[in-house]
Amino acid sequence: MRSNALIFLLLVLMGSCKFVKPFFVKNEKKENRKEKRVERKEEKKGLPLKIDTTDVVKKDSLHIPAYDTTLARTIIKYRNIAYKNFQMKAKMHYEAADQKQNFTVNFRIKKNEVIWASISGFGLEVALAIITPDSVKAVDKFNKKVYLYTYKDLQKLVNVDVDFATLQDIIIGNAFSVNGAITNIIELADISTFFIKGSDFVNQLAFNKVDTTLKQIQLQTMRPVSSSSILVNLSDYKMEENHKLSTLREYHIQDVKGAATLSMEINKFEFDKEVEFPFKVPSNYKLQKN
16 A cells, blocks of 8 residues: 555545535525525414424434424434544445555544554555544554654645544544535435535535434535535444444545545444554654655
8 A cells, every 4th residue: 555545545534525526516596595485485384483303303203394404403413423432443445546445444533532543454454543633643564654744734735624523523424514504404205405505615414314314425615726525425324332323334535636435334333442542653664754
């Protein structure tokens, strides 16, 4: 595995990504007019702007009127997995242009403090990384090299804004990029989709109406320099210690370098058990300058 592949794969999997060629771009003027029409209709009907969210959450079912953003926020928060420690083992398959790689990743997290990742191929550990809120340290065991990065360094390296909290959410399978206005809620068949608009992004969160599990995240950014997109599919939810986790995921990404796909199959996972973060660099490894 090439030395920069470790950083790239970690950021593809975990970064608050800003990738090119959006999968879906909304006509904002049209949507704003539609939203105002819905509001006027509901006002004429005399329907309340807020409804009690307690029953919806307790029944673990989902039905959200287009005007009830309060309930939508409740569902997003309700499906956000709360934990102290987390560890998992996953099989990965990565494809981009003419590259195809299969490997295994072990993640360990102490929430808001440290993320530890070990990448193995052919039964051997080939790369190791430890990520904190202010830095990233990576060891390329194949080439015997060490990399030390600040988040600004990584942003320059891969043209990705990196945020520690978002890295945690993507590993766990929580929704990310939710700090924006909920502009619309659409129900279609068994799926309810929330549309969220931030200062420089549009995000879509699709929830299963039967059990409120998160099924899809579709994030687009709109920046002067570049636009971007990432599509995440989540499925095969399993329970452990009252935590419901997606164990099958697909990440479809496009950036200035082209398209990439990362598939994840989680074999083992545990919440709130004691975890260790071994990270030792042999003395003969060379420190690479940024």
